[in-house]
Amino acid sequence: SQWGEENLQALSIQEGEDVTMNCSYKTYTTVVQWYRQKSGKGPAQLILIRSNEREKRSGRLRATLDTSSQSSSLSITGTLATDTAVYFCATDVGDNSKLIWGLGTSLVVNP
Amino acid sequence: EAAVTQSPRSKVAVTGGKVTLSCHQTNNHDYMYWYRQDTGHGLRLIHYSYVADSTEKGDIPDGYKASRPSQENFSLILELASLSQTAVYFCASSGRDISYEQYFGPGTRLTVL
Numbered sequence: 578s579q580w581g582e583e584n585l586q587a588l589s590i591q592e593g594e595d596v597t598m599n600c601s602y603k604t605y606t607t608v609v610q611w612y613r614q615k616s617g618k619g620p621a622q623l624i625l626i627r628s629n630e631r632e633k634r635s636g637r638l639r640a641t642l643d644t645s646s647q648s649s650s651l652s653i654t655g656t657l658a659t660d661t662a663v664y665f666c667a668t669d670v671g672d673n674s675k676l677i678w679g680l681g682t683s684l685v686v687n688p
Numbered sequence: 689e690a691a692v693t694q695s696p697r698s699k700v701a702v703t704g705g706k707v708t709l710s711c712h713q714t715n716n717h718d719y720m721y722w723y724r725q726d727t728g729h730g731l732r733l734i735h736y737s738y739v740a741d742s743t744e745k746g747d748i749p750d751g752y753k754a755s756r757p758s759q760e761n762f763s764l765i766l767e768l769a770s771l772s773q774t775a776v777y778f779c780a781s782s783g784r785d786i787s788y789e790q791y792f793g794p795g796t797r798l799t800v801l
Contacts, residue, residue: 610788619778680729
């Protein structure tokens with residue numbers, strides 16, 4: 578498997594708290610993407626971070642990538658109830674033809 | 689706005705029956721994908737396609753066939769549906785640019801009885 582066991586997670590927090598989700602991967606990648614899947618919907622990309630970047634920000638989101646430890650994280654600051662979703666990380670396989678998906682982190686933000 | 693549509697949105701099928709799930713994209717993307725998602729699992733790739741009239745096996749192709757008759761359309765076919773194929777199926781598309789982003793449809797919930 579591309580992913581470590583720690584990728585399968587379930588988190589429950591209160592609105593306003595900050596949260597960080599982690600994933601690790603086992604093979605070389607040029608890109609890590611983070612997707613969010615809300616209940617009853619397909620996943621949608623949140624942020625993409627390339628292997629030559631250590632950090633990428635987009636609004637309340639911050640992604641990091643550590644190629645030496647082959648790990649990535651996604652942080653959300655000031656969570657909202659609408660952030661409740663499953664969050665996936667995904668890596669490429671050396672070209673952009675297909676992605677390898679992590680198992681996801683279920684995040685519940687309680688109002 | 690990228691658009692991927694799937695039909696039907698839900699379907700109940702009988703064991704041993706034939707099921708066809710359809711996907712249509714208006715993104716002008718070359719790549720299309722079929723995934724299944726089971727409760728408690730992530731996305732698993734069934735088949736994908738780089739170009740019309742050609743399909744490739746993904747990670748779990750057994751029991752599924754795929755057809756890409758045009759750039760816009762990609763179908764997933766279950767010739768002999770089985771109980772184990774009960775799942776939510778997602779279609780996605782992506783372009784040949786360097787963004788790697790996949791655009792997903794809303795999913796089809798398939799129940800095999």
